[in-house]
Amino acid sequence: xxxxxxxxxxxxxxxxxxxxxxxxxxxxxxxxxxxxxxxxxxxxxxxxxxxxxxxxxxxxxxxxxxxxxxxxxxxxxxxxxxxxxxxxxxxxxxxxxxxxxxxxxxxxxxxxxxxxxxxxxxxxxxxxxxxxxxxxxxxxxxxxxxxxxxxxxxxxxxxxxxxxxxxxxxxxxxxxxxxxxxxxxxxxxxxxxxxxx
Numbered sequence: 539x540x541x542x543x544x545x546x547x548x549x550x551x552x553x554x555x556x557x558x559x560x561x562x563x564x565x566x567x568x569x570x571x572x573x574x575x576x577x578x579x580x581x582x583x584x585x586x587x588x589x590x591x592x593x594x595x596x597x598x599x600x601x602x603x604x605x606x607x608x609x610x611x612x613x614x615x616x617x618x619x620x621x622x623x624x625x626x627x628x629x630x631x632x633x634x635x636x637x638x639x640x641x642x643x644x645x646x647x648x649x650x651x652x653x654x655x656x657x658x659x660x661x662x663x664x665x666x667x668x669x670x671x672x673x674x675x676x677x678x679x680x681x682x683x684x685x686x687x688x689x690x691x692x693x694x695x696x697x698x699x700x701x702x703x704x705x706x707x708x709x710x711x712x713x714x715x716x717x718x719x720x721x722x723x724x725x726x727x728x729x730x731x732x733x734x735x
Contacts, residue, residue: 540587542644543613543673549648550672552582557597583666587613587640591620598627606632609662611670613638613654617691618684625658625683636662637683639690642674650675657685 540556547554584605588594594614598605610633612624621637628635636659642652652674656663663670663678670676679685 539613539640539644539647542647543585543587546648546673547585547669552669552672557601581608583609583611583636583662583669585611585613585669590614591616591624594624595627602631609634609636609659609666611636611638611656611662611666613640615639615690616687618687621657621684621687634659634662635683637686639686640674641690641693647673653677655679655686655689657681657687658683 544554544556586594586597588597591614594612594616598610610628612621612635616624625635625637637657639655640647641655642649646652650671654670654674654676656670656676657679658681660678660681663676667676679689
């Protein structure tokens, strides 16, 4: 997912520095590798998307002394408790924190129809909106840092339950004497209405 985020930012003209585990390199605005220089304009947000909460802390702890006064956007999957802990860590290091949840797979990154949920600092969202909009449609849920993770888990649960729900309702319409094709056509109309397709 991190590669998809970085590639999309580059494609949209946002200079991007990538920090792999063992080396540091930047692909710049045109994709040509270079070592990062001190920026002359306000620093872009630090966007982190790593494997898990432990990897997040390992990544941030290594550079903690250089983060004061910067904006951190955490797109690492986790629980609301993880988000609150990360926000507390950020406050203790004078970092402005925005938590996020990516509601798509890597191929969907960059599409405005794909939702990115955010919670935490509105200042970070508004200050860096062009970069965040390049990744997908941003939706700020509130200043409580754990809200994005909470909604992510709830929507994932709904997504997992939906096939069984559709099967059960299809069986009920069939038992009432209606064919599955008429039910499927209603679902298709609803899907288009909700998805805007």
